Amino acid sequence: MxxxxxxxxxxxxxxxxxxxxxxxxxxTVIFGVLVLVVGLIYVTQGTKATSYDYELSKVESEIAxxxxxxxxxxxxxxKLTSIGANSSSEVAANMEVGQVSxxxx
Amino acid sequence: MDxxxxxxxxxxxxxxxxxxLRLFFVQIVQNGKWVAKAEEQHTLENTIKAKRxxxxxxxxxxxxxxxxxxxxxxxxxxxxxxxxxxVGKMIFGEDMKGYLTATKEEAFSDxxxxxxxxxxxxxxxxxxxxxxxELSGVYIKEGTKRVYPEGTLGARMLGxxxxxxxxxxxxxxxxxxxxxxxDGLLKTVADVNSVxxxxxxxxxxxxxEDGKNVVLTIDRNVQSNVERILQQKMDEFGKDQxxxxxxxxxxxxxxxxxNLPGYDPANYGDVESADIYINRVTEDPYEPASxxxxxxxxxxxxxxxxxxxxxxxxxxxxxxxxxxxKNASQYExxxxxxxxxxxxxxxxxxxxxxxxxxxxxxxxxxxxxxxKKLYEYYTDxxxxxxxxxxxxxxxxxxxxxxxxxxxxxxxxxxxxxxQNMLVTMMxxxxxxxxxxxxxxxxxxxxxxxxxxxxxxxxxxxxEGEQVIAETTSATMRExxxxxxxxxxTNGTDPAGYYIxxxxxxxxxxxxxxxxxxxxxxxxxxxxxxEGELPEYTVMVRIWKDGETTSAETYALPVFxxxxxxMIKYLKIKPKEG
Numbered sequence: 001m002x003x004x005x006x007x008x009x010x011x012x013x014x015x016x017x018x019x020x021x022x023x024x025x026x027x028t029v030i031f032g033v034l035v036l037v038v039g040l041i042y043v044t045q046g047t048k049a050t051s052y053d054y055e056l057s058k059v060e061s062e063i064a065x066x067x068x069x070x071x072x073x074x075x076x077x078x079k080l081t082s083i084g085a086n087s088s089s090e091v092a093a094n095m096e097v098g099q100v101s102x103x104x105x
Numbered sequence: 106m107d108x109x110x111x112x113x114x115x116x117x118x119x120x121x122x123x124x125x126l127r128l129f130f131v132q133i134v135q136n137g138k139w140v141a142k143a144e145e146q147h148t149l150e151n152t153i154k155a156k157r158x159x160x161x162x163x164x165x166x167x168x169x170x171x172x173x174x175x176x177x178x179x180x181x182x183x184x185x186x187x188x189x190x191x192v193g194k195m196i197f198g199e200d201m202k203g204y205l206t207a208t209k210e211e212a213f214s215d216x217x218x219x220x221x222x223x224x225x226x227x228x229x230x231x232x233x234x235x236x237x238x239e240l241s242g243v244y245i246k247e248g249t250k251r252v253y254p255e256g257t258l259g260a261r262m263l264g265x266x267x268x269x270x271x272x273x274x275x276x277x278x279x280x281x282x283x284x285x286x287x288d289g290l291l292k293t294v295a296d297v298n299s300v301x302x303x304x305x306x307x308x309x310x311x312x313x314e315d316g317k318n319v320v321l322t323i324d325r326n327v328q329s330n331v332e333r334i335l336q337q338k339m340d341e342f343g344k345d346q347x348x349x350x351x352x353x354x355x356x357x358x359x360x361x362x363x364n365l366p367g368y369d370p371a372n373y374g375d376v377e378s379a380d381i382y383i384n385r386v387t388e389d390p391y392e393p394a395s396x397x398x399x400x401x402x403x404x405x406x407x408x409x410x411x412x413x414x415x416x417x418x419x420x421x422x423x424x425x426x427x428x429x430x431k432n433a434s435q436y437e438x439x440x441x442x443x444x445x446x447x448x449x450x451x452x453x454x455x456x457x458x459x460x461x462x463x464x465x466x467x468x469x470x471x472x473x474x475x476x477k478k479l480y481e482y483y484t485d486x487x488x489x490x491x492x493x494x495x496x497x498x499x500x501x502x503x504x505x506x507x508x509x510x511x512x513x514x515x516x517x518x519x520x521x522x523x524q525n526m527l528v529t530m531m532x533x534x535x536x537x538x539x540x541x542x543x544x545x546x547x548x549x550x551x552x553x554x555x556x557x558x559x560x561x562x563x564x565x566x567x568e569g570e571q572v573i574a575e576t577t578s579a580t581m582r583e584x585x586x587x588x589x590x591x592x593x594t595n596g597t598d599p600a601g602y603y604i605x606x607x608x609x610x611x612x613x614x615x616x617x618x619x620x621x622x623x624x625x626x627x628x629x630x631x632x633x634x635e636g637e638l639p640e641y642t643v644m645v646r647i648w649k650d651g652e653t654t655s656a657e658t659y660a661l662p663v664f665x666x667x668x669x670x671m672i673k674y675l676k677i678k679p680k681e682g
Contacts, residue, residue, distance in 0.1 A: 078254035
């Protein structure tokens with residue numbers, strides 16, 4: 001008996017698996033690019049961190065300056081409210097001597 | 106191959122070989138040296154200076170700063186690099202006159218020098234002006250100095266800070282460890298402008314621990330007024346030395362501690378003698394004289410062997426160990442049968458010697474038992490010759506052993522009225538606190554607490570130990586009130602108040618002998634209202650070398666004035682009736 005052409009057969013679509021490899025030049029280029037990218041990321045992060053350091057340094061200088069101003073003002077205030085300053089003030093000079101008027105219970 | 110190519114190849118290999126060898130030498134053999142050099146260039150290593158703690162006094166119930174820090178700057182030039190004209194204009198101008206340590210000519214006399222200090226203690230405003238000019242070869246270094254808004258107030262009690270930043274004398278010296286804090290360290294990678302960078306693996310930042318802000322128990326109003334009173338009286342009496350201390354006898358808090366003459370702590374070097382730095386209240390032992398009779402009589406009363414009404418026969422003198430010990434007052438009307446209260450009022454040495462005899466259990470003689478008991482009360486209970494525990498430098502003084510040594514009987518007979526012994530004013534007033542505060546031994550204190558984030562954190566203090574009976578203390582208040590009011594005050598105490606005290610006129614030892622021409626006057630007493638524990642105790646000491654200064658004439662009036670001030674300041678209500 002003649003075999004029919006429509007007889008079921010296995011799928012004859014054949015996929016050819018050919019190993020695709022990069023050439024040595026490509027590999028070098030990709031490796032180089034990767035190193036460059038990682039390097040750039042590192043440098044960017046480093047620069048970013050350093051820029052924060054400069055900002056921090058500036059803020060610290062401002063804090064130190066404000067602190068110094070605060071200390072100067074505190075000293076001025078203490079001098080102005082000191083016993084010596086008060087007792088020699090015009091107000092003190094014009095005060096009258098108090099009289100004992102008894103104690104309220 | 107072409108010979109020239111071959112030659113070039115050989116040369117190239119040779120050069121590469123030399124470079125490789127050099128690299129090996131630098132990178133491997135000399136690795137440590139070059140790493141260190143590189144680190145030196147890009148590593149910033151700075152000490153983070155701890156801020157010295159400030160000192161506060163009380164202003165009533167509010168702490169106020171009396172010793173503060175001010176930023177000041179030191180200016181150094183590099184004469185080789187600095188421009189003489191520019192530097193001369195900016196640094197050697199009129200504004201900087203008070204801070205210069207050299208003239209312009211001196212600074213630039215040797216241009217090979219790389220370091221020359223030209224100004225110190227420069228205020229911030231001036232330093233900022235110079236800094237803004239960005240002069241090359243000019244370096245500005247920040248530092249701090251102590252500043253005193255109250256001027257000379259309490260100088261000898263406060264002490265000062267020397268050029269090395271170390272506290273000297275007074276509170277600054279005694280509490281130096283607490284005040285100075287602990288420096289920190291910053292070690293980090295830095296750029297050319299010395300800006301610290303966070304990159305790098307070995308960065309170190311140990312923050313500085315700032316010193317504690319110490320709050321003293323001293324009330325600046327009391328301190329100031331006691332200084333004023335003392336100075337007035339010194340001028341009036343022509344005396345040149347005086348000390349006073351005011352305390353709360355219930356808590357042991359010191360409200361004022363004055364030593365005159367004082368000095369300006371901001372210019373502590375401008376003094377004639379270092380003696381002026383001494384805090385005589387705690388560091389200068391002296392013979393207390395008759396104020397000690399209070400301790401002797403309290404010992405007898407506490408042991409139950411005498412009362413103020415106990416009598417003895419006053420012959421005007423006593424002979425002990427072959428030595429005749431006389432009373433200062435030789436009035437005939439004082440001779441004969443005399444009560445202990447009268448002996449106290451007239452400060453009769455024979456009375457306190459009689460008390461010592463009773464303490465020893467034999468009314469006819471001084472005994473070892475009596476000496477031992479008096480020693481125990483003097484030292485253990487009243488703290489004479491011992492550290493009081495106040496947070497300041499203290500001298501111990503000297504209390505002779507009751508057993509070891511010759512002539513113990515005469516030594517102890519003299520000690521009953523404060524001779525042949527050395528104590529400090531702090532010991533005496535602390536002992537008197539015990540006599541009048543209900544019998545408790547309260548440790549004197551000058552530190553109220555610490556100022557933290559604008560709040561006063563008060564130091565915890567224990568209750569004093571009961572060392573003599575409350576009744577003994579009550580009797581002593583009566584006796585002190587009696588002796589003050591009987592003959593000595595002439596109406597200086599306001600009505601309605603209960604004020605007592607005892608005089609002490611000490612002969613000064615010159616060339617190993619008691620001088621008849623040189624005395625030191627002291628007075629110690631308390632104030633408050635009858636039936637209540639006293640609100641304050643005051644001790645005064647006043648003298649002038651080479652002069653007689655009696656307690657009744659000189660120390661008592663000073664006490665009276667301070668006492669009257671304290672009544673007003675503390676708003677103590679008088680007792681009616």
